[in-house]
Amino acid sequence: MRTELQKIEGEFTQRAATESDNDAKLHALARARFAEGGFGPQWNYHSMVFLKRQVISRILYQDMLYRQILDVPGVICEFGVHWGATMSLLVNLRGMYEPFNHSRRIVGFDTFSGFVDVDAKDGGFSNAGDYSTSQGYEAQLAELLSLHESFSPIPQIQKYELVKGDVSATLPDWLEKNPQAVVSMAIFDMDVFKPTRDALELVLPRLTRGSLLVFDELNCPHFPGETRALDEIVGLGNLRLRRFPHQPYCAWAVWGE
Ligand SMILES: C[S@@+](CC[C@H](N)C(=O)[O-])C[C@H]1O[C@@H](n2cnc3c(N)ncnc32)[C@H](O)[C@@H]1O
CATH class of the missing domain: 1.20.5 (Single alpha-helices involved in coiled-coils or other helix-helix interfaces)
Structure with missing residues (x-):
């Protein structure tokens, strides 16, 4: 059925x-x-x-992505953290693949209260407040991420950061406070148009050739805004987008390729 x-x-x-x-x-x-x-x-x-097959697929996907940035310097930015599944995974992958690279900070941006702006370009499926977490969840997530870091070398240096708020407002401030930050991988998983467009536009000058741009809802009929943001800021024809067999709507590209 x-x-x-x-x-x-x-x-x-x-x-x-x-x-x-x-x-x-x-x-x-x-x-x-x-x-x-x-x-x-x-x-x-x-x-x-x-663990279900779908979740194991996700782990394999993130592993494939992570292995591609091992020789690219810079931080990882995840735009859209939700309950922190991907961030936890990234913290653990760092512990496995580059335990001594304490410059690989993993920075997660989220309102933790769900979608803020829903645009006409989002196709009418999404509403403000979708994908919210429970009140104060970011404090629990910080504790979880610290625990995950504790199982790998150099736990005394905190290598993750959670930036709470609308990314359209928080990212300019974060970039200004971190003028040294090169972005080795930018993961766009906010699903909707406006924050994706704003974050993409702001982060492009911090990429280097070889950085990964990762999209979680590309070519996705119920979240058209993410593709439209990419098209508006970069142009779909200006990237060599790739996909992974187990993830229907995920796509990624190597910047400068
Ligand atoms: C699909 S979830 C992210 C899932 C997560 N990446 C994972 O792998 O589990 C989308 C997230 O984007 C966040 N989000 C949407 N619009 C945002 C905005 N304007 N600023 C910051 N975060 C936003 C939502 O709060 C939500 O947690």
């Missing part, structure tokens, strides 16, 4: 009913296991039993 695009708790999904049912069963099993005490001292490792 076909399932229409739907929004659940402010997040879009195109899951089939069977997938939603099975996802709910997995969630119930996870809650039950943790309510019964979890898995013992290796709980984190054993928690892998709950």
